[in-house]
Amino acid sequence: MGRSGDLPRGLVERYKAGPDGWPDDAGCPVLHVDMDAFYASVEIRERPELVDRPVVVGGVGPRGVVSSANYLARGFGVRSAMPTSHARRLCPQAVYLPPTFALYQEVSAAVQALFREITPLVEPLSLDEAFLDVSGALRRLRSTPAGIGAEIRRRVRAEQGLVCSVGVGPTKFVAKLASGLAKPDGMLVVPRGEITAFLHPLPVSALWGVGKRTAERLADVGLERVADVAAAPLPRLRRLLGTAMAEHLHALALGHDNRAVVPDTAEKSIGAEETFEVDHFDRDLLRRELLRLAERTAATLRDRGLRGRTVSIKVRFADFTTISRSKTLPVATDVTQEIYRTAAQLLTEQTPPGAVRLIGVRVEQLGTGGAEQLLIDAPAQGWREADQAADKARTRFGAAAIRPAALLGERPGRVGRTEPRPER
DNA sequence: TCTGGGGTCCTTATTCGT
């Protein structure tokens, strides 16, 4: 979705609290809570000496990109997804930090636990944002959606020392847009009766699913605002964008969005990928990297009690063209060796030669492993037991304790390597 | 400016069985 920076700020005032309190939130059961500059804010919380400095979190290598920047850094034009090299030119005085995901996961879990004290209907979208359906909590808490939103903001600040913004609306889509426009450190309430008045002046990039390409296509035929998409005949949109996209965007533009807030959605794929600091031709090196990535992917699968049937690899060449190759196995697996063997075969037999900048492994068609598979799958059982023993050792002695012999040599340089955190 | 890593969803083409 388009960044909130390009949305008309003047529209925002009427959805903020005025002298008479918040706008009418009677038909607004959905809250979208979004942490402000989450990774950067967590890092600053850990190191108070950074409070008055521009802080940028992201890949610190030559090919890294920005994941998060605090508002001081944004003042210099630094934005997320921007190459770190570009950010360094815009703001050389900023502190540049590699991400520490384990820490963000911890903080995220604490914030989500706070949400669940309010309602069990919490749908996390990522580490730093979530939808809440508070319709069932209003009576118990003797409050209103806006009241709950304000209370969440107060508690997140008091208990976690972090700032978040909240959107309150009749649908998920409206609530999400509202939180984006409320930033930083704000809250917006969009009444049910004002959905289209709120949506229609916005640029098409505000629609969920419209990125750079789709915005260009729409602009080519003169559709620039949400109102234009709402007014466009559906058959015309279908020809332009395909059936699913057209119907989805048209519905959103008209304010129709009946998607429920759904906690606990199952994962569909798990994978790992890495961009090298320099491009590599050497197939042996690429295979060793595949083994490392297969190891990580399989460990995640086992950690979550999942197995998958389809193994795919992704290869990005120096010119940024990206291919994927996949193979579906007869039986779902969580075994490192099986995933690696399949991935290596796809690389060897189906990938053209060339300079490679990124390689990745992913496992799809996930399910929880059933008992019947153990019978068909006896040879894999030995490998699985070896994996489980290695998982245990890693849990006790750290990730470096156990690794396949093939990985004991030099590691190729990679982007965004996480350095050890200094002792506190 | 030169493009990360984790994912989701959609479209199109091909293959296979009935």
Add this chain to the structure above:
DNA sequence: TCTGACGAATAAGGACCC
């Protein structure tokens, strides 16, 4: 026996989101 229609599964690529 040959042919075609059709649906499901598989495979590849692309856009998008945070």
